[in-house]
Amino acid sequence: MFSKVLIANRGEIAARIIRTCKRLGITTAAVYSEADQDAPYVREADESYLIGKPRVNESYLNIDKVVKAAKDSGAEAIHPGYGLLSENAGFAKRVKEEGLTFVGPSSEVIAKMGDKIAARNVMKQAGVPVVPGTMKAVENVEEAIEIAEEMGYPVMVKAAAGGGGIGMQAVSSSDELTKAFEGNQKRAKTFFGDGKMFIEKQIVNPRHIEIQVLADHHGHALHLFERECSIQRRHQKVIEEAPSPFLSEKTRQKMGESALQAVRTLGYTNAGTIEFLVDEKENYYFLEMNTRLQVEHPITEEITGIDLVEQQLRVAAGEVLSFKQKDLIIEGHAIEARIYAEDSNTFYPSPGQLSRLSLPHGDGIRHELAVDGTSIVSPYYDPMIAKLVVHAPSREAAIEQLTTALHHYEIEGIKSNIMMLKRIVTNDQFLKGNTTTSFIQDYYLPAISQQ
Known part of the structure; x- marks a missing residue:
């Protein structure tokens, strides 16, 4: 070590x-x-x-x-x-x-998975289902329109080197596609230094479900089950939970095996995440691979008892994984809420000086803090204040615990998204587990517009 x-x-x-x-x-x-x-x-x-x-x-x-x-x-x-x-x-x-x-993994693997077009081709080679779409870069708007009309709208215009929702947009017509292609190409060049674009068929109202993987340098690989990350604003996650309230055990096993097949094909080592879109019939399609730790990794740690950072360090130091797939079981339910300095109506960042930060405590409550009570939330970086993680024997108990904890969170001096989080976790559709990537658009925004 x-x-x-x-x-x-x-x-x-x-x-x-x-x-x-x-x-x-x-x-x-x-x-x-x-x-x-x-x-x-x-x-x-x-x-x-x-x-x-x-x-x-x-x-x-x-x-x-x-x-x-x-x-x-x-x-x-x-x-x-x-x-x-x-x-x-x-x-x-x-x-x-x-x-x-x-x-982390090798630079060669990072480069391959960092290009979404290359990643799609690798996954197809590995036998992992991919969203229907182009398998090479689209050269110009005219070609993009021709492909989209043949594929059928709606489609997604995506930057090959994109991430965090940047350079990505859903479109339903050629006029929308023209604006989206040109605008996202410029953004991709600015943020990633690479303006390559590709087109995917849009999976309407999917769930965003990812599989945590871990592999050492001695040929051992395993997955640590799934996380559901469907509640998003601006294509960025807000609330994540593990396990998914939607997946059947059969689909869970199939997705885990698909993720491991990708790991084996790549020769991947260390921790990583295979992200999928899952439709209402539990058909799943590769979205992207994150060759790093995820923001939402604590909920996987809570349901498995595995410290992922420790495993990353041990793998990097050349150690053999000390457990096998059969040793892993899902224990209870965990939910993470990302607490941001932002306006809950516009989702715009709201940086500034904190004057008070009071946190709830108790069994099954975990905080990952970026600040303390006197910190300045800088305009230069992601405006995250903290991550609130809860773990309980059941999803119902975890939601109750999260709701109580959010009501005892006190943030003063700047705006935060606490009120938005409270509204989400008490929404009937969330309680039922009906969480798709359009959740905020379908249920949260209409509610606040009626205020």
């Missing part, structure tokens, strides 16, 4: 990794920008290194500065967390070239 790890990230995920490292006796080194100098994770790390100004391209995305901090600290490995450099193949390659260990 490593003696020192540098964490190339910030906020709640940096604090989360630090917590596991401390339990394992691993010294931690953090990096921070000028905007984060007073952040809780900086204080919690054993060492910390200033790497630049607030903007991410001058700090957290600056590979030279991050690598220099790792070398200066004497770290043996770098954990990238999620977001930022976590799926940057060039960064993973550089880390290896510097004689350090990247806590």
